[in-house]
Structures are given as C-alpha cells and as structure tokens.
Amino acid sequence: MMRLWTTLWMCAACLTAVLMPVGTLQAESRPSILLLLADDLSYDAVHALGNQEVRTSNIDSLFAQGTTFTHCYNMGGWNGAICVASRTMLNTGRALWKAPQTKPQLEAEFAGKRFWSQSLKAAGYRTLMTGKWHLQIDPAKVFDEVRHVRQGMPHDSDQYNRPLDGQPDKWSPSDPKFGGYWTGGKHWSEVTADDAIAFLDESVGKTAPFFLYTAFNAPHDPRQSPTEFVAEYPADRVRVPDNFLPDDPHREAMGLIDLRDENLAPHPRTPHAVQVHRSEYYAIITHLDAQIGRILETLDRTGLRQNTVIIFTADHGLAVGQHGLMGKQNQFDHSVRVPFLICGPGITAGRKIDSPIYLQDAMPTTLQLAGAAIPPDVDFQSLLPLLHGEKPTTRQAISGGYIDFQRMATAEGYKLILYPKTKTARLYHLTDDPLEQHDLLESAAVNEENRAMSRRLFRTLLDLQRENGDNLNLTSVYPELAPE
Incomplete structure (x- = not known):
C-alpha cells in the first residue's frame, strides 16, 4: 500500500511540475523540444505505420520509443498550397x-507575441528554425x-506530365542539373540536418532549454x-495502390482542374x-529518414536526448496515385492524415492512442510542457491529458475543408465528404473501408442507415463550422441533410 501511495505521489508531482507557471519552474526541469516536421508525408508512407515497401528505420525507432497518435489530421487549406495554412x-x-x-494579419500576430516560438x-527557451x-x-x-530558410518548394525543370508510357523519361531525381533540392550544391535535407546538428552541438553545457x-x-516534389x-x-x-484509379470522377467538383500538383503525372x-x-x-522519404538518423545520433552523442521531447509529424499527406490523384488538395485519408509521435522523458514507449487529434495540437502541448502561457484564443488542444491516460470528451470528430470546393467531417468510424459546387455527397465507412473505395451514398449502396449516418455527420460538420469560423453555407446546398 505504501508503494502504491508513493507511486501516486510521484505521478502527481510530475504532473504538477508540467502545469506549474513558468516562474516556478527550474530551467533544468523543463524539457527541450525538437520538432521534426516533414512536408507531404502521408500517414501511410512510414514503415512503422504499416507500409512494408518503404524503409524508414530511424523514424521507426522513434515510433518504438514514444507514443503514436494513429489518427492525426490537418484541417485543410484556403488555397492550393495546403502547407501554408497548415x-x-x-x-x-x-x-x-x-x-x-x-501579411498584415501575421504581423499583428507577431506584434502580439502570439507565435509558437515567441x-x-x-518562457526562457532558446529558439532556432531551419528549413521550410x-x-x-x-x-x-x-x-x-x-x-x-527555404522557400515553399524547391523549383526544378521538366518535372511535369511525366513519365509517359513507352517513352524515355525526360527527368531524373538524382541528377543535379535539374536543380530543385540540389540547388546550392548539397541536398536540402542534408543542409537542414546539418543546421540541426550544429545547433545541438552548440547547446551542450547550456542550462536554458531549446526549441529546435x-x-x-522532403518529401515534397520534386522528389x-x-x-x-x-x-x-x-x-x-x-x-x-489498391485504390488506384485512372481519374477521380469528381475532380472538377473538387476544384482540381489545372492544379499544379495534379499535373505532375499524365492524365x-x-x-x-x-x-x-x-x-x-x-x-526521398528514405533519404529524409537518414538525415533524421543523423540528428538522433547527435542527440545521443551530446547527452541531450535524456531531456528532450521529440515530436515527429508532417504538415499534410499526399495521394501519389491513390484515387486517381497526385496531390493533397482532397479530403481522403491519404491526404488529410499524417504520422504523429511524441517521445521523450515521461512519455510511454510503444503506446498507440486512436483518439482523433490535429497535428497543430503540438503547439499547446509543448507550451504546457514548458510551463508557458497558452494564449486564450488558441483553438487546438494540449495532448497531455491523453498522454496521462485521461479521456477528454471535448473532441469526438474532425472536420476539414478546401477553399469552398470541399468539406469533410469524420466521426464514429465514418466520413462524409461534400463537394458543394455540384451538390455531391460521399460517405465512407472507414472502419470497414479504410482505402475509401466504396461510396455509401451511391445509388446501389444507399439505405436508411447510410442516410441517417450522413445526416448525423452533416450536423456534426455544421457544429464544427461554427466552432472553427467556417462561414460556408451548406444547409442551402444540402437541404436533404440539414436538420429540421
């Protein structure tokens, strides 16, 4: 009994330290924070998450050492560059x-010291940024x-509308003459890793924690x-892919005609x-994995690993041939779901949590870990309650959107996708159909159960629209789904 009370007291003490105001925390008791952020990396493009074709041994080691959030989403984008919004x-x-x-709105956020790094x-952290x-x-x-600091995407030449069947490929991913990641003489992923390694070496012996x-x-194109x-x-x-299609029949309704990403491969x-x-x-994912391995080796070599919380995620996913699509401007899981893991002191190794989260929950999570104030208008949620074994009930569903062409809500193992321009609605049972191949609102699949589910998800979507400031009027487009 005494051992049980001692264990409970120690757990309570750890949680109290996490939640203390910054002024009461010693710098040494707060973890340093390393964010490893990829671009265009889908949740289904990591070996540890089930892709048996790709080699990601260093990323896999992180998943083994930390806690994985298996259903992590990006909320969408207000233009084709989903990464900007993310x-x-x-x-x-x-x-x-x-x-x-x-830019004026962002400058106002900066002046109010509202950015994550600010x-x-x-709170006393040293902050450094490298890469995109x-x-x-x-x-x-x-x-x-x-x-x-790198631009949104590495520009190259001749990467579009290729390869053409039966014709020599005009482009090579490893030839520096095409520019892109090779601009400057060294692959950008290697340069980014070099910067992180140098900063870690410089951090040895310093008492203030860091945010790196x-x-x-990577793995954004040109790949x-x-x-x-x-x-x-x-x-x-x-x-x-099993869900390969020559084309998505709703591509125009989705707003994807002449979109840059969709022109990378032929139609x-x-x-x-x-x-x-x-x-x-x-x-390029395996090459990225090698660079992450170099950073992790430096953390171990310098002794900084023992007091560093690592978050690995991506800004959104990517289709790369699934559903007849190449890009990320869609609401299918391959494009809206990303890998997300957190590991470090006090975080359970090898654990998986299936509660839905947004990747942007990383911000309030790290602020709470640092004992820093979370601005009152932050819309995302700290993951510490989930990491501590609690089951918060505030988020039961996820929503997404792309300009005014697409909206999505997912809950209860189902997903509703809407294309308002053509009044199209699609329903998928993700539990039974994870590759989203069987639309339950197609005529052959429609039944009262599927209709009822689509109406429930529509109501959920309306609630999330109000919560997230989305003013697109869907009730007039879908009166058959709207609540009476």
Whole structure:
C-alpha cells in the first residue's frame, strides 16, 4: 500500500511540475523540444505505420520509443498550397478559418507575441528554425536564430506530365542539373540536418532549454534524392495502390482542374506513371529518414536526448496515385492524415492512442510542457491529458475543408465528404473501408442507415463550422441533410 501511495505521489508531482507557471519552474526541469516536421508525408508512407515497401528505420525507432497518435489530421487549406495554412495554424494555434491569411494579419500576430516560438522564448527557451517556413513573415522576427530558410518548394525543370508510357523519361531525381533540392550544391535535407546538428552541438553545457524547429521540404516534389536511394526502389517493383484509379470522377467538383500538383503525372493516370512517382516518393522519404538518423545520433552523442521531447509529424499527406490523384488538395485519408509521435522523458514507449487529434495540437502541448502561457484564443488542444491516460470528451470528430470546393467531417468510424459546387455527397465507412473505395451514398449502396449516418455527420460538420469560423453555407446546398 505504501508503494502504491508513493507511486501516486510521484505521478502527481510530475504532473504538477508540467502545469506549474513558468516562474516556478527550474530551467533544468523543463524539457527541450525538437520538432521534426516533414512536408507531404502521408500517414501511410512510414514503415512503422504499416507500409512494408518503404524503409524508414530511424523514424521507426522513434515510433518504438514514444507514443503514436494513429489518427492525426490537418484541417485543410484556403488555397492550393495546403502547407501554408497548415504551418500558419501550427505556429499561431488558430483554426483554419480563423488563422491569419495575409501579411498584415501575421504581423499583428507577431506584434502580439502570439507565435509558437515567441511563447516559448518568453518562457526562457532558446529558439532556432531551419528549413521550410512558408509563412508571410520573416522568421528572423519570430525565432532567436534562423539558418538556411527555404522557400515553399524547391523549383526544378521538366518535372511535369511525366513519365509517359513507352517513352524515355525526360527527368531524373538524382541528377543535379535539374536543380530543385540540389540547388546550392548539397541536398536540402542534408543542409537542414546539418543546421540541426550544429545547433545541438552548440547547446551542450547550456542550462536554458531549446526549441529546435527543424522543417524539411522532403518529401515534397520534386522528389529528388541521391542515386543510391533511388536505386533502392526500382519502379517496376513498387506496388500500385489498391485504390488506384485512372481519374477521380469528381475532380472538377473538387476544384482540381489545372492544379499544379495534379499535373505532375499524365492524365489519365497509368500504373507505370504511378509506380515511378511512388518509387521517387519512397526514395526521398528514405533519404529524409537518414538525415533524421543523423540528428538522433547527435542527440545521443551530446547527452541531450535524456531531456528532450521529440515530436515527429508532417504538415499534410499526399495521394501519389491513390484515387486517381497526385496531390493533397482532397479530403481522403491519404491526404488529410499524417504520422504523429511524441517521445521523450515521461512519455510511454510503444503506446498507440486512436483518439482523433490535429497535428497543430503540438503547439499547446509543448507550451504546457514548458510551463508557458497558452494564449486564450488558441483553438487546438494540449495532448497531455491523453498522454496521462485521461479521456477528454471535448473532441469526438474532425472536420476539414478546401477553399469552398470541399468539406469533410469524420466521426464514429465514418466520413462524409461534400463537394458543394455540384451538390455531391460521399460517405465512407472507414472502419470497414479504410482505402475509401466504396461510396455509401451511391445509388446501389444507399439505405436508411447510410442516410441517417450522413445526416448525423452533416450536423456534426455544421457544429464544427461554427466552432472553427467556417462561414460556408451548406444547409442551402444540402437541404436533404440539414436538420429540421
């Protein structure tokens, strides 16, 4: 009995330390924070999460050492560059339709010291950013230090409308002459890792904790990597996804006509073209994994690992041939779900939590870990209650959207997708149909149970619209789904 009370007292003491105001915390008791942020990395493109084709041994080791949130989502985007909205939400804590979209709005957030890094800096953290930023504000205003800030995507030449079946490919992912990730003479993923490693080496012996925002462009297109990584994935050995289609029949309703991402591969899609793109996707992911391995090795070598919380995630997913799509401007799981893990001192290893979260929950989570004040208008939620074994009831559903072309809500193992321009509604039972191949609102599948579920999800979506500041009027478009 005494042992039980001692254990409970120690757990309570740890939680109290996490929740203490910053002024009462010793710097040494607060963890440093390392964010490893990928771009265009779907939840289904990591070996540890079930993809048996791709090699991600270093990322897999993180999943083994930490807690995985298996259903992590991005809320969507207000233009084709989904990463802009995702990263703006991440750094401001605002929901999609409340987040600042213009430079003046972002400057106002900066002046109010509302950015993620500013809140941690105010709590005594040293902050550094390297890699992809993609917000309309100079990151040097937001972080103590920045190194090698990269643009939204590495520009190259000749990457579109390829490969064509039966014709020589005009482009090579490993040839530096095409620019892209090779611009500057060294692959951008390697440069980003170099910056993180240098900062970690410089942090040895310093008492103040750090926030290291390491944002890779990979595996965003152009999907380039060194020859030896490309050679690991011969295209003819890469599997065509089970939900492959030559085209999505609702592509125009989705707002994807002439969208840049969708023009990377020829229309209609062919199995060969998808195999080539997926082989290049896997190669740059494995190259990214190698760079993450270098960072993790440095954490171990310097002794910083024992007091560092690591968050690994991505800003959104990617189709790469699924459903006849190539990009992320859609509401299918391959594009809205991302990997998310957190590991470090006090965090259970090898645990999986299936409660739905947004990747932007990383912001309030780390602020609470740091004992920093969470701005009152942050729309996302700390994950510490879930990590401590509690079951909060505040989030039972997830919503998403793309401009005014698409809306989505998922709950109870189902997903409702709406294309308001054509009054289209699609319903999927994700538990039974995780690849979203069987629309339950198609005429052959419609029954009263599916109709009732679509109405319930529609009501859920309306509630989430109000909560997240989404003013798109759906009730007039879908009167058959609207509550009476």
